[in-house]
Amino acid sequence: MxxxxxxxxxxxxxxxxxxxxxxxxxxxxxxxxxxxxxxxxxxxxxxxxxxxxxxxxxxxxxxxxxxxxxxxxxxGIPINCADRLKFCPHCWTPGTTLEDFWLSPRSLFCFLCGTALRDSCANCHEPITSLKFRFCPYCGTPYKESFDSLASTKTQ
Ligand SMILES: [Zn+2]
Ligand SMILES: [Zn+2]
CATH class of the missing domain: 1.10.260.40 (lambda repressor-like DNA-binding domains)
Structure with a gap:
């Protein structure tokens, strides 16, 4: 759909x-x-x-x-990015607009830091419904990750 x-x-x-x-x-x-x-x-x-x-x-x-x-x-504003909301969990500050590069359907990694872009909650995998939310409305996991949690997922 x-x-x-x-x-x-x-x-x-x-x-x-x-x-x-x-x-x-x-x-x-x-x-x-x-x-x-x-x-x-x-x-x-x-x-x-x-x-x-x-x-x-x-x-x-x-x-x-x-x-x-x-x-x-x-x-009445057209949506430019025909794709889903995607962001870098490291560079993005919740509540701010997304970089166009992240939204490009072909982008898989952040052009600034190389982190894999995310379009759903890291914990429950529900799609992100609003960029105004700081936390996943379904499970309460923060969308933005700190350096520490990124480091720990990498070493796992
Ligand atoms: Zn990044
Ligand atoms: Zn969640």
Missing amino acids: DNTPQSQESLAEYVKRIRTALGLSQTELANKAGIHIQSLGKIERGLTTKLNTKSHRGLAIALQVPSEYLDAVSR
Whole structure:
């Protein structure tokens, strides 16, 4: 499934498309996202174009998409990197934007330090849903690794 927002795709179209692809009814998605069915209806009818924090977070998790994608569709900004969120666990500072080189589908290692790039939690392997998170929302493991923990994984 391609969960990347298409060009010109509205928030309403995007949410509906991903929901359908996941085989969820409106009720199921609303339950999963922890939002009211009427709020979801408004979003899918294009009446709500700006998500509040709760709907934003809930929908990103329920639709299994990075919250940056929801940001992009609600603001009408195309996603440049068609690939998943990737970062260097050593060089990246949580909360800051990612280097374009990391996001390139062909990049596997950090161009600055050579560390293998990561697109999921080191502990539970859930995909990274937002770069605003410092910790994995599923298991609480910090995304950024210190030098010490990197050194210990290398020597294992
Ligand atoms: Zn690096
Ligand atoms: Zn995790």
